[in-house]
Amino acid sequence: MKSEKLKRNFWVSAEIECMLDLIKEVNNCQGALSTSTTQYTFIQIANQMKKRGFPNKSPTQIRRKWFQMKSAYLCYKKGNVDRLFLIPEKFRNDIARFVESGEKIGRSNLSTISTGTPAVVQQTHEVSEEDTTPMDIFLNQIRKNNKMINSEFFKMEESLQQFEQKCQFIRDRNVNKLIDGY
Numbered sequence: 001m002k003s004e005k006l007k008r009n010f011w012v013s014a015e016i017e018c019m020l021d022l023i024k025e026v027n028n029c030q031g032a033l034s035t036s037t038t039q040y041t042f043i044q045i046a047n048q049m050k051k052r053g054f055p056n057k058s059p060t061q062i063r064r065k066w067f068q069m070k071s072a073y074l075c076y077k078k079g080n081v082d083r084l085f086l087i088p089e090k091f092r093n094d095i096a097r098f099v100e101s102g103e104k105i106g107r108s109n110l111s112t113i114s115t116g117t118p119a120v121v122q123q124t125h126e127v128s129e130e131d132t133t134p135m136d137i138f139l140n141q142i143r144k145n146n147k148m149i150n151s152e153f154f155k156m157e158e159s160l161q162q163f164e165q166k167c168q169f170i171r172d173r174n175v176n177k178l179i180d181g182y
Contacts, residue, residue, distance in 0.1 A: 011065055013090060014148040015054050019062055020094050022048050027098075039063070053142045069095050 022045045042059035049057055072086035073095045087095055 009056065009061060011057075012149055012152050013088060014145050014152070015049070015057060016065070016088060016091055017148075018049055018052050018054055018145075019045065019057075019065065020091060023066070023098070024094075042066075051138075053138070053145045070099060073099050 026041065026045070039059060042063045045062050046057055046059040049055075049062070069087045069091070072083040073092070075083040077099075084092070
């Protein structure tokens with residue numbers, strides 16, 4: 001059976017951060033038990049991402065993103081600086097740590113990895129007594145993800161506006177040159 005063609009998608013920082021957190025958890029749980037990467041591992045990571053509020057990433061997309069960033073880092077190490085832009089600056093140290101330590105995503109039981117609260121939430125604040133229900137924890141993670149996505153959107157919007165201003169400046173300068181030429 002032929003799998004359906006996936007639509008092209010873009011990754012926001014929050015999704016990459018969640019994926020890398022899960023990869024870290026996989027590596028911490030599996031230790032040196034396995035160094036093989038399996039499709040099942042990426043299926044488990046996709047399921048965990050859905051539980052953390054990122055339902056739009058398939059195992060294939062996660063696998064491709066992981067190997068793209070890993071490959072970009074290895075090419076950068078060999079002197080191809082142009083590929084480094086494929087890894088957001090925020091995550092370059094994490095990717096370098098994974099690759100340099102020789103760690104790979106391997107077989108693990110992700111059901112034992114953070115089935116309750118997401119690692120990001122645990123790191124940022126302790127759960128109060130009021131936020132102990134799974135629904136409260138899930139909603140807090142959704143709010144946090146929403147804030148990160150909105151923040152990234154506003155940064156991209158500002159960057160686009162600056163680019164438009166530069167383009168307008170160049171157009172104005174070219175029109176002035178054309179007028180002065182007559």
